Amino acid sequence: MPPQPPALLDDDDWLAPPLEAALGEVFCRFDADADGAWSTAELQSFARTCNGGDEFGEAELSQVGEFTTDGHGRLTRRGFLEMMHLQTMARPEDTWADLRALGYDSSLSPKGVPGSSGAEAAPSEKPESVAAERDARLARTLQSEADAELAAKLAESLQAELIIEEQAA
Template sequence: MPLVTPPTLVDEDGALTQECENALVAIFKRYDVDKDGALSTSELDAFAKDTNGDVFDEDTRAEISEFLDLDERGQLTLKGFLQMYNLQTSSEPEETWKDLQKHGYDTKLKLVASRNEDSDDKSKPTPATETTTASDQKRK
């Protein structure tokens, strides 16, 4: 079976691709339980636990507060959430792939499992670390 190369998560300008952004928006909305457009401390903790197995440490919380978009109550907005993932994806795309898979996305950025299913299921595909270019994606 040929190696499946997953889509690129950022475009040639370094912005998240529309497909990646759509997946991240859907993930954000799952955790924005009160639907106020921002992640409260408890909502952010739930996201971090489901993604990383534990809440963010104080250093990470400080970085979020200092560098990402927050609402007037100091809560992470959708814009800030996307900023966080843009920063991560620019330097460590494999970490973003891991996060997307934890939240049920496959290597084609399609939702294939709910977050309530076993996220450690070894039968889920693992994305390749090499990526295609945006021009390769347009040719497909």
């Protein structure tokens, strides 16, 4: 029997340490200017890598602003982790698909790691299959109003948590 992949979430329903470490590496990989926040170009490079060459549309870009950003509306590392947490809570299979496209295997170890230059997928994956998988993921997401409601509630919860943390500091 093949080994089970690691859990993506911990007992507190936050990103498990191996996933958080992998996502931290991903954030740094696409933060081309190493300023701690993703510009639209850096965010789109991430999107192209995960989505078979396709960039985020206006709706997705608008949603990104709901996560932690810097003073210029650019996604921070924390915001990226929040975004991936929300996706992982709602659709863990989408997170696994993104991780594969980003060059991680089922143990969350890097294999062929596409760089931030816009490589669409690991060499073993055909762009057509990545695009088909992305389209199927998008269709599932659009069909599920419950997921949208959950996403809104989680985003509100994360924002409230952030406000509490900022007030405590």
